Amino acid sequence: MKILLVGNPNVGKSVVFSRLTGVDVVVSNYPGTTVEYTNGSMRIGEETSELIDTPGTYSLEPRSKVEEVTAQMIKEADVVINVVDSTNLERNLYLTLELLELDIPLIVALNMWDEAKHLGIEIDREKLEEILRIPVIPTVAVTGEGIKELVSRISEAKSPDVKKHTRDDRWVDIGKIVKEVQVVRHRHHTIGERIADATIRPLTGVPFALAVLAVTFMMVALVGEGLKSILFDPIFELYKPLVMQLSLLLGYGTPLHYILVGELSGGGIDFMESLGLLTTGLYVPFAVILPYIVAFYFMLSVLEDSGYLPRLATLMDNIFHRLGMHGHGIVPVFLGLGCNVPGIIATRTLETRKQRFIAATLMAIAVPCMGQTAMIFAILGDRVEYLYLIFITLILVYVIGGLIMNRFVQGECPEIFLEVPPYRRPSLKTLLKKTLLRVKWFLADAIPWLFFGIFLVNMLYTLGFLDLIGGIFAPLVESWFGLPREVVVVLLAGFLRKDLAVGMLLSPRISGMMTPEQFVVTAVVLTMYFPCAASFATLFKELGLRDTIESALIMVSTAFLVGGILRIILLGF
């Protein structure tokens, strides 16, 4: 049996999904976290059924690409569980009535039941059940309340005969239903609500937003650094003698030594520079990048679960609208700062092709992923002015690129129209769980690629292939960007993974010849010229062939242009 979870955005479908299947999925307090469907299985009595979590939709007549997915999937369902936000019964019932008109057995979960009570909303569940003629179960998915009853009553899901409505009579009917089943006690604005309102008003909201962003990035840097020096570095110090033993065993200069341990510097192992699989191959992902990934995803989760992101989207809308998107474009940027892949996928929440094209292209050009950022930190950590230089350049490129594309990319550019959820206090348990989930993705994705990348680079060096390629592109890199020819290899590695590429700059073969200014130029060009393999594949999947080629051309030319300008400013002719 195929059971579908369907409902408006941000009503807690994904939380219900985790409750029913035991599968952990990312949930957040803003509409549009789920943009792809998720599969799981659940047991009802003796039978195992397939349960599918769908992206939220307000209506079965889709408005964006995300909503289309849901409308398509419903047609194949055996049972639909309609998750309804009890605090907004009226609006949610529209989708419920639409679902009732389909020929698919339906059951309603009145979620956020506790919050509704809190807001002074009373819903007569039995009466609602009577009117709709399908089971209606109050639930509080975050605590698990009512979930058992929901499961036990899935078999009662029904598809009663309902006359087809026009849109207008659907609203008339909803009005009647709400009048019969719901009583709302009037309440005054609480202090909490007043403070919440202040964070979305320009005069108070903008300073607050700046403070939130500053604290967020400072926390990422501090917590990342802390984790590295207190936890991960000591672990690698314990590990070092083991690799030294291995090094002696293999014998310096043998091919296997070169691949596994890499170069020795001053008779010892330098984890950053050796470039062996068991040295740099482990150290870079685990000790250099992982701490920052953990810190970043934790802070991102705080922003997501508190419900702040839609407020930030509102305040930023003005700027983003001029860049051809609207305020919601800030959400993909945040996700992209972790990893571009989920960032590019999240551009689906934007409505038109133009908006998605601009958002995805700017992401690939100017949003460095955490792996890359962590490596840049590792190299330039003590030269803050150069860090600022890199990130201010990228922000400028994002804004100017958006202004230009908004003029030239064809298509519509609809305005922001976004539900702002109430603030919620994030639960530490959920935050940690979510961080862990995302860190797992990172590790599953990063480790194989980094291993493969280091292995490949070593092999190609040994075979002399890289010198050959280096020779071909050297004139370009030397004359246009003012960089040593060895950087060609770095740029090649960037096609695989950006963090790997930045890491290679530390190899003694290269680092000795670079000034910090040249490093800045390299880091910026490396961010912009092309996405890493995984991001490129995602881009292709999201944009299609033609737009991907167009997008790639924009990336390459921007990299040349900006790299060239930076070179003139920083290095002279």
Next chain:
Amino acid sequence: MRLTDLRRKERGRIIGFEGGHGFQRNLETMGVRKGKVVETLAIQPLGGPIVIKVDNMTITIGRGMAMKVLVERL
């Protein structure tokens, strides 16, 4: 008058829409429809969006869209 004519903290009742069918439908499915009482919570500067409250929902709506929502002040 239009939704954009309401000042902050003012309330109005929606009496109609200008603009196409699709537009009206989008607003309706989010709960912004004829007869509803809206309160303006915030007005972003320089032609930015406005933030309104309808029932228990807070909604950010672009200025251009808000211009097409007709209201009477309460």
